[in-house]
Amino acid sequence: MKYCFGVDVGGTSIKMGLFTMDGEILDKWEIVTRRENQGENILPDIAASLKAKTREREIDLDEIKGVGIGVPAPVTGAGIVKNTANLGWGYKEVSKELHEMTGLAVQAGNDANLAALGEMWLGAAKGWDNIVMVTLGTGVGGGAIVDGRPLVGANGAGTEVGHVCVNYHETRKCGCGKTGCLEQYASATGIARLARVRLAEDDTPSVLRGQEISAKTVFDALKQGDEVAEEIVEQFGAYLGHGLANLAIIVDPAVIVIGGGVSKAGDIMIPYIKKYFLNKAFFANKETEFMIAKLDNDAGICGAAKLIIDN
């Protein structure tokens, strides 16, 4: 076997990559996610695009180990999705259907788990085999790799770290219906809310005043030495550090990778997270290393490819 495909299905686009077995990305491309009619075109579109690519590159089917595919939903070990928030799918046997359409072996997984697998294979956590990745975007997602393999769980819902409770006194509801979820404080929208609340508390001067408030403007202000921005980032660091400490006590990772749009602020955020992590970490987890993700939007296709390679 010389090649494999990695596919990362998102709500607006589907990213795809052609990989060698040792992790070289030979080609990558995107197609639109057609969510209409319960997303009935998504898998056929992927199959057609993969077929077109094999023809274009003159690759024989028997040179291809298979297709790994990441989906934004819980995916069971058997490649079954029970429901999706963003694709229109209800119950769908993803691995089986895509296999029937392509003739290729297919392994499906949760997109956040596969992003973690990608960062372990080719990214920030290269060389480790027990890692956690937390993705700070509009929401907070996460994936854990235990002994080199994604922690899938009984329902395919392993490592939904955004919904770990980090504040038992919160009264506002998270999108999931619970209160005090990590996502309410460590997502891009959560950070912006922390900022608005802090700015409304008093009149302390800040470069943030009069600006549109976002996670990016908060971290930009921090880099300029803004004290109010630092207070906001301290709060973010406390919630995220505490949540990750509870996660580390369970999964015992060597490395925690921080990814997603918020992580583009870079290494400057790590001390704020680590300080509170160490405060609540179990002694055996104190050496856990923190890193910013490296693969950006490619993490998902890389992890998907690794999933089929390891199978």
Add this chain to the structure above:
Amino acid sequence: MKYCFGVDVGGTSIKMGLFTMDGEILDKWEIVTRRENQGENILPDIAASLKAKTREREIDLDEIKGVGIGVPAPVTGAGIVKNTANLGWGYKEVSKELHEMTGLAVQAGNDANLAALGEMWLGAAKGWDNIVMVTLGTGVGGGAIVDGRPLVGANGAGTEVGHVCVNYHETRKCGCGKTGCLEQYASATGIARLARVRLAEDDTPSVLRGQEISAKTVFDALKQGDEVAEEIVEQFGAYLGHGLANLAIIVDPAVIVIGGGVSKAGDIMIPYIKKYFLNKAFFANKETEFMIAKLDNDAGICGAAKLIIDN
């Protein structure tokens, strides 16, 4: 291969069992844990006892798949212990040393992880392969089984659930040096403390007044319909249910098994735990089943035997 041994090393005694490969316990016995001189006799004593048993039963070494051994400390995937609180050992290559002493294949693991594996193999969670076991004794321990295998982690410290933070406002310290650990509320000593604090609050009549307070007397009072005891168990259930919800969000188990001395109170405790679990559980984990452990003190030797069988 017809047989294997399961060994469970505790601070006062070492439990041992001879198993068939399909899980019949042919024999079980105990020896004393000699902790003096940094526990230097522990592994030789085990090796001698296993040898004596094979002679007594006229079993050939080549009929034995090997020895699984559980240790009350973090144990890495390679069978290495870095330190122990109760055995006197510092750094010790458990699997390697016991192999050299016995000539048998050896697999070592953390005792709480192996108790979980035992309950999955022969106990309450028989038939599942994604489970969590939480052990409520003097402290709170735990083990997770992911896809049939113990979650070991980078440092062998996976699933130290007793030290998950469930109360960010606690000021009293746990034995581990942190504050707000689950162990401070859900262990036998934690429950007794919750009881003493509640009884001191006012003069509400209770059968607990004038008794020696323990987890057992609290649950006995609950069974008699004592209202103060019920309030205490509500508090216990809230902390444990919240901690297990955070754990389930990470590990996504089909079943949570409650073991240890406190669990002898039986099924009466489950509704109190489950109520708070459901309050903080992610939607994908709402179907998680709760069960009381079945194997009692045999869980450790059963899991140890299963570890070597699966290797």
